[in-house]
Amino acid sequence: MQTHILISGASRGIGAAIAEALVSDTTKVVALSSVDGDLADPAVPDRIWNRALAHLDGRIDVLVNNAGVFEANPVDADDAEWLANWNRTQQINLTASALFCRRAVLHWQERGEAKEKRGGRIVNIASRAAHRGDSPAHWHYAASKAGMVAMTKTIARAYAKENILAYAICPGFTMTGMAEEYLSSRGGDKLLADIPLGRVAMPEEVAEMARWCALDAPASMTGAVLDVNGASYVR
Incomplete structure (x- = not known):
């Protein structure tokens, strides 16, 4: 049976x-983008969930x-602008x-009550922050990602007995468009000097961690928070 993601x-x-890493003959993936709805609108996540559930034949096994x-x-x-920016970031990120x-937890609980396949996996992409x-201009970002880590741990502790597993991944700077722009600016040398590995992470490295957590990570690892930051922050 395919894993629905x-x-x-x-x-x-x-x-x-992550989407590329998870697409295979054994999976069916719905990969959302901004055209699917603005997550700054509190009503959008539920609408997206219901559409995705219909597209995935009424079953979602993994949420990333x-x-x-x-x-x-x-x-x-x-x-007013500072508060609006704070609230926007919390709404979208957290x-x-x-x-x-x-929605995922309720979905898996309902399937369990119906004696269908029980449980599911959540993979939350948080941040080193x-x-x-983070920087003085990013209190809101750091707070939102800290909240995501705490939420992941809470879900793991609360629902492990129902085979509902949750993992968080905390990347540092990753070679996306934003990082490329920063590296080409005057701040690039300073950024790299803070990373013992000497480079930022590649998206494919984060994706491989997410793929593993979504499909292969052992159940006993639920609640784990995994770092991928080139040793720029170690705990």
Whole structure:
């Protein structure tokens, strides 16, 4: 039986690499992009979930939450603008992911009650910023990713007995369009000097970790938070 997978934020970068890594003869993947709906709208995640569920024949086995924004929010911004930026980042990065996770948990519980195949897997793409923080203009981003890690751990602890497993992955800088622009700027040398490996991670490296967590990671590893940052932050 094919494994049915829903991936958010899959139009480019890490998300696109994850989708490519997960597509095979044994999987059926719905890879979401911004055209599927604006996750800043609280009503969108539930609508997307229901559409994806219909496309996947009423069964989702794996949820990968990758959608997110990384937008500057200077501390000296206008009060209303700063709060609006904070709320937008929390809504997209954390709350939308939480809504997807909630739907997934309820879906798997319903399948369990119907004595169908029980359980499922959640893979949340968080960030190194969840542990070490981020720039002064990115309080909101670091907070959203820390919340994602805490949510992952809570889901793992709460539902392991139902074979509902949850993993989080925390990339550092990854070679997406954003990193390429930064590396070509005056900040590039400083960024690389902070990474003992001497380079940023490649999307395919993060994707391989996500593929493994989604399909092969042992159940006893549920709740684990995996780093991929070239030893720029070790715990």
